[in-house]
Amino acid sequence: TEHLQQTGIPSGSQDKASVPDSGPEMDEPQVAVAPVVTSKLSAKAPEFYPSGYNQNFNQNFADSSYEDRYDGYLTLAEYVQDFLNHLTEQPACFETEIEQFAETLNDWVTADEALQELVELIYQQATSVPNFSYIGARLCNYLSHHLTISPQTGNFRQLLLQRCQTEYENRDEATKGDETTRKQFHAFVLFLAELYLNLEIKGTKGQVTRADILQEGLRELLNALFSNPVDSNLICAVKLLKLTGSVLEDAWKEKGRNDMQEMIQRIENVVLDANCSRDVKHMLLKLVELRSSNWGRVHGTSPHTEATPENDPNYFMNEPTFYTSDGVPFTAADPDYQEKYQELLEREDLFPDYEENGTDLSGPGE
Template identity: 25%
Template sequence: MKVITCAIDSLNVKQYDRETLLGLRDSSAARSRPINLPDLPDIILKTPVLGNGMGLLGSGGPPPMNVSGPMMAGGMGDKGISCDWRNGNDPFSPGYVKSARPSGNLTKRGSQQGKKEVKNIMIHIPKDVKLRTCDNAWVPIRRGNQTQEEEDLDWVLKRVRSILNKLTPENFNTLQTQMETITIDTEEKLAGVTSLVFEKAILEPNFGEAYSKFCKFLLMLRVPSSTNPDQIVNFRSLLITTCQKEFEKDSENEQKILDKRALLKKAESEEDKKKMLEDLEEEMAMARHRSVGNIKFIGELFKNDMLTEKIMHECLCKLSCSTDVERLECFCSLLSSIGQILDKSDQVDQYFRNVQKLITDKKVSSRIRFMIMDLIDLRRRNWIPRHSNKGPKTLDELHQRALIRPFKKKIFI
């Protein structure tokens, strides 16, 4: 044994050469457990690991006697130590000490989180498995089963629906240019486009002004009739017919609601009554929404010169003579929109006399009475509303409104 003693900072430090250190590693004392070592089962093994454990040479036991020299199995250069650190082998851990590193090949992610056991589950499914089906299951429409005309119709409706979904006062001109590129040359396409525009207009009454301007742009659309090619079908006639059918549908809806109320009274169980009442309220709300939306859209079409004054007087006359809540609400909505244009006629005085009588006799609810009173006050103010238009606005209008708001606050302060 060659020992070199040197003084470092007034301390005697012993340094051993390489052969001496390798000899100490291979000695029996280095491989056996010390006698006074405490019993720590989580750290110390009772017997050295001789298999694929930790320790020198990655086996936890003594190195083979026939392996020597600067290069050993799985070598690490001239250090003479065979150990793969990536597999968790520690060349300086005795065979009786458990390693803190997990064994096995780990990736970078596995080395941080620990090795997870992977379970391979094999599921054998027989070929004759039958899935549950229902009578009204959704079936996709395959293009292979469609004719060329049907594909063209679907494409046109899809494009028009996309334009209507993006329609705002800000991008109206851009979408109008896109609409010009769509070819509408058959009655089926024209009827489909008319139906789409009408449904969007009555379900979104706040955008009625934008939809009416869009209809004015489509006013010149004309196509040959599918039944008689010599006749011409135009967009305006289809739109007026659709609005008229929806306006006349109110009486049908009233009858349906009366029938459902009669069935509701005959219901036996409380559960059936509750379900029928929910359905009735939902149907009444939808009918009211559609009728009010249709009336507002009719008023916007009249202001864009697409409907005549005669049609407006016919609608107002029918609405003012009714005692139905929905019709009176439609009357107030329509007259507040176009009253300034029609006030020159003597017929408007008759409309107000009809509704004034309803207020005096108290034949309607308080909500409708207040709506009629607001309409009377609006006429007294020369049809100038108290509040500005609450419909959609352009970005310039919103910016201008934001600039005016601070001055209004200063005035009130």
């Protein structure tokens, strides 16, 4: 990131020699002579392709206009940016194309600066393009496990978290900033929320956990948003909690902490005291209601037992209704028809696991 900020240009860009203006004291125009740069590169050398790069790996991605634009040659920045734009337009392609993308990057990203540039490109896409934060977080998770380069400055995940740290440290100023500043900050907040949900940390024993540092970061971001309760900050906080509230509360409870209740108390104080709009107050109250219903989740309070007429008052309501030849309905609750009912029920269950497309959903031996 520091490298990008200092240079201000992508690594794939080319500098252009500037031509100084002739001053008023000059009698005649002066011709600027561009500096001569001696290159050891051959003009007849074949175009560079990383060994894992397949020009035809996806016909939609590498269409004719795409090839015409670059004439078969790409810089790292161009290749990555076009793939990000492609995912933005066709997110369903993630599963089929991410492996090839990562293989190409492993051949291409071999220096610290290139890895930093890759992180910055993905970060900018995830925080500036609407609806890319989720797919961007999934992309970051995949690359964090499949990119092989790990320089002294940090691997992909470490550089990504460092980039997020830069934005995180400006949270108090950002929540008090102008509309544009707040909008950019809110995009970062929601991207960090998606990273918390999607970035998997693998332990030494193979266990998969979430990044605790992101959990703590989200708590402080919520505090910053509630400390400056203008409408846009509060709306961002609502989105953040709707997205991660259940996961955050579970994680805090495992540590014996009551942070979520503190957040709910802050929300209630905002509803009572803040000068936010009526609509935003309604959103906050609906969020409190959602949390009171365990974030909309339904958990069984007792171990699963098979329903019977004795332990389930709705047992017969869960069974289908059949009809006699005279059109008289009967169910398992009708003692005169119990034997016939069971026969029909077994016949109905002959093919219970087949969908309309003929796919067998049952496991082997079932």
